[in-house]
Amino acid sequence: MTLFIVEDDFELRKELITFLEKCGYDCKTSNDFTNIVKDALEAEPDLILLDINLPYFDGYHICREIRKVSDVPIIIVTSRNTDMDELMSMNLGADDFVTKPYNTQILLARINAILKRAEKVGDASDLKYNGLTVYTTKSKVSFADKSVDLTKNELRILWIFIKNQGNIVSRNDLMDELWQSDEFVDDNTLTVNVNRLRKKLEQIGAVNFIQTRRGQGYIL
Template sequence: MKLFIIEDDIVLRTELISLLESYNYSCETSDNFKNIISEAVDSNADLILLDINLPYYDGYHVCREIRKISDVPIMVVTSRNNDMDELMSMNLGADDFITKPYNIQILLARIAAILKRTNQKNYSSEVEYKGLTLSMAKSTVYYESKEAELTKNELRILSVLMQNANSIISRDDLMDELWQSDEFVDDNTLTVNVNRLRKKLEEIGAADFIKTKRGQGYMI
């Protein structure tokens, strides 16, 4: 899972990123606070950790503007700890609010809870691209009135590719996604699953839907 950190205190930011990466989260950040809103959204992060006291725009403005164009989860992490700050953050669309100094385990638990809720929400919806419809809830894929059932791994692979259509997804990123299924995953496991998925798509008429980008990964 990728987290985008919006924090102007370099020491605190470095410590936070080091902590999160030690728990296998991928972290991105930026010092370009003038354009932090677009950078945060363009990162395609699974969760944004947002401070309130920032250069150029405060966290309230950032939260409000992000929420206008994206439903990415936002957790406000700030030293401002009065009820009004928390209420304002929630009213502007934040998903959670935690104050500094925070208990590390509580922070990690809240991050995990938000990501779990978001993942469950995403998997209850449908994704459509060029006539192909993927049902997360039913673990099935439809194309021209034909249907195929998918395994959990095939569902995860196709979901990532369809939600990032026209972008190359590396094999490492796909293996990270499969690892969430608590199964042993290696390079051969990914190849087998992609080949099975391709065969199922071909059987319902969606041949060559998944493209191989040699040395880079896959895309649709």
């Protein structure tokens, strides 16, 4: 699989590429930070590793621009480690957030986990539930002749809910499915993703499909 690395620290980038290529990944990058969005998309990577502090445009801008046209998995890798940085990353559609300095083996595990989840959802057939149709390959959901696009995380959450329809899905189980371990995820991040999914379903008329069970989790 191909990874595209957006990192302006030459030595760090070189070390990261060497490590990931030894692990079997094909790594691509670019020094043209004025056209980094174009270069990243043209590389057609399976996943993007994206720093925040960059010349010309910061990682938030790059993530936002990529999300306008692509659902490629994005992991934010940065020395900025405040809760606000992590929340902004998730709100902009990033799939994960890793702070520097990081353990390369942990980073590798996070990359592997996200790629496996993307493959799992991407290979799934379209799902139907009570008038909803989820187009997994297009990352879209429709209801009553209306449709709306979903981010990768929103698609995964809805996919999990439908697969467990009629049963309560705990917040811990959701975080394990999405990010493997809640050790690295602020609880607010999950709330933001679920609320954003709710609003999108409401936009197409699917009101009150996701119900909160206080102290237990969610049920579809």
